[in-house]
Amino acid sequence: MRGPVQKTCECCGQVFQCGGYQCWCSRVTITEVQMDWIAARYQDCLCPFCLEKIASGELGPRSG
Numbered sequence: 779m780r781g782p783v784q785k786t787c788e789c790c791g792q793v794f795q796c797g798g799y800q801c802w803c804s805r806v807t808i809t810e811v812q813m814d815w816i817a818a819r820y821q822d823c824l825c826p827f828c829l830e831k832i833a834s835g836e837l838g839p840r841s842g
């Protein structure tokens with residue numbers, strides 16, 4: 779059985795757990811545009827804190 783993997787957030791450098799296939803990050807609701815923004819900048823998923831910021835619009839693509 780595979781447990782969560784420890785990763786370092788490329789955005790803030792914080793260490794976090796990534797659940798891989800059933801990761802928490804798939805539960806965070808982000809738009810396709812935000813997804814593209816992340817994919818263009820980072821190789822892997824970000825920490826919950828940063829992903830939350832992107833989801834809320836504090837980070838990531840702005841309209842326009």
Ligand SMILES: [Zn+2]
Nearest residue numbers: 787790825828
């Ligand atoms: Zn982060």
Ligand SMILES: [Zn+2]
Nearest residue numbers: 796801803823
């Ligand atoms: Zn993840």
